[in-house]
Amino acid sequence: MKDSLEVLPGIELSVIHFHSERFTMHHELFSDVLEVNYCHRGRIGWDMRDGSSVFLGAGDLEIHTMDCCADSTITLPLGGYEGITVLFDMEVLEDHVPELLKDAGLNGRALLKKLCPGQTPLSLPASPEISGIFSCLFEVPQKLLPSYYRIKMLELLLYLEQLKPSHVNRLTSYQSELTVLIREIHDFITADLSKRFTIEELSKKYLINTTTLKKIFKAVYEKPIAAYMKEYRIRQAMLLLSQTDDSMADIAGQVGYVNQGKFTQAFKEQTQMLPTEYRKRCRLRKMEKE
Template identity: 40%
Template sequence: MEYEFETHPSDNRDECIPLYAGIDLSYTDIRSDSFSVQHEALEHIMQINYCRTGQVAWKTQNGNSIFLNPGDFSVHTLDTCMDSSFRFPTGQYQGLTICIDLRETSAHPPELIAETGVFDGLLREKFCQNSTISFLAGNEYSESIFSSFYDQPEKLKLPYQRVKVLELFLYLAQMEFSSQNRLTEYLPEQIELVKAVHDQFLQHMEQRITIEKLSKQYLINPTTLKTVFKAVYGTSLAAHIKKHRMERAAKMLRETDMSVAEIAAAVGYESQSKFTAAFKNQFAVPPRAYRKPQ
């Protein structure tokens, strides 16, 4: 394909793998908190981006943000992201990108799907109308397709990639594109609010803060709070809080002489037994065994 990307130095993109005429595949592994792309406004080049691990925070032209979490993917043409910047809240991202030259594929489509009309405007009209980017929530079926691009024996890797990219095109052609599978855009104030909730929790980890209490404090519906938090941080509020509590407890066990009961209270557990059970579930050993020198 005759186009080039100028990318942020943190980009670690493997060489493009040609699958068919006009269809290339590349894998991306980024260890950074940001990434920028500059390219021409190419209406005839379509990209499908799949998030495998980490998270992508994609700021749209209207100032809102959309978060791609593991399993989610986007579909767009390159006239919609000419000068885009992305954030990676977790500091890392792994995924894949499929680039389609619609001119090339329309003239020389893969034989197996040549009569489907997939490249004769179908995908573009369905997902890229009015120069928009379609952000899609992953599901069991889409994940079965994308996951097959990984961890295949070396001799079978290219055949799998070629078969699965065709299956992906057929899936996109027949899928129902509705609000149920479209990712939600979030307003800047919603994002700032959940960040404030997050910061409050980290500063007062010893407190037992409930969703109901937070929703009243920040004047937000409990369901909306949970939904926006999961989008921004990639996990549910409860799971995120528990993870931070266990990491803080492990640090205290390693670096202080505090008793298990004191550490349990410091990370918000009134019951030492419940803390011990949660810690063992996280680290596979109880707190006292974790503290013992290896």
């Protein structure tokens, strides 16, 4: 879901809600349009036209010109994403500089060249400055949002104007073919949770260095493989507990635990409740709805 609003001439803001795993994006090459993406919740990644991939977590910011992502694959490693996308049309801004910014010496083309030289995306990790611009936009009353949008977009432009890309920490980008391979590995290890694989087995199967495998998996899915898979198994167990009448022993086996005791222990560590208690709560909620 995407709700868009022209905040000021040349500035369009969209509040984004995606629920998927991956999809492709196609649009015209807009070299004079700067796209700024803020991740509020979830995780999102782009395979850019230059062969690079970048992933954002909560609080991170990504900046690129719209010719970088004209034909790209977008991945949502956690299955969902909530954030804000801002489009700055620099040609329009050249002719309609916001009144409050006329003394700032804002130059759209110079800003593009500074932030994305050679059409290279700029990705910044979460910081108090970034949070100060965006986080409140998810908290203010609906009737105040248009005013907040205008104020915060002016603040964002000032932030970008004073930003010195060579002096800031950046999120690491990776070759797209490597992130595609990591997604293949993810799909393989989650296809049948009754099976478990070691890093070494995966490394040999997919011909990838173990260090690279661990590093890029964490970059894409936010957590090390072992921690991610532990949470994934419990999430799938929660679905089985709420949607089936399978026994605890059967569910334990389906999500990769050799016995019910180990499953119960892992489930309680993740959810702070026993699987029997979770199933009982799910059934009570269902009865209340009926």
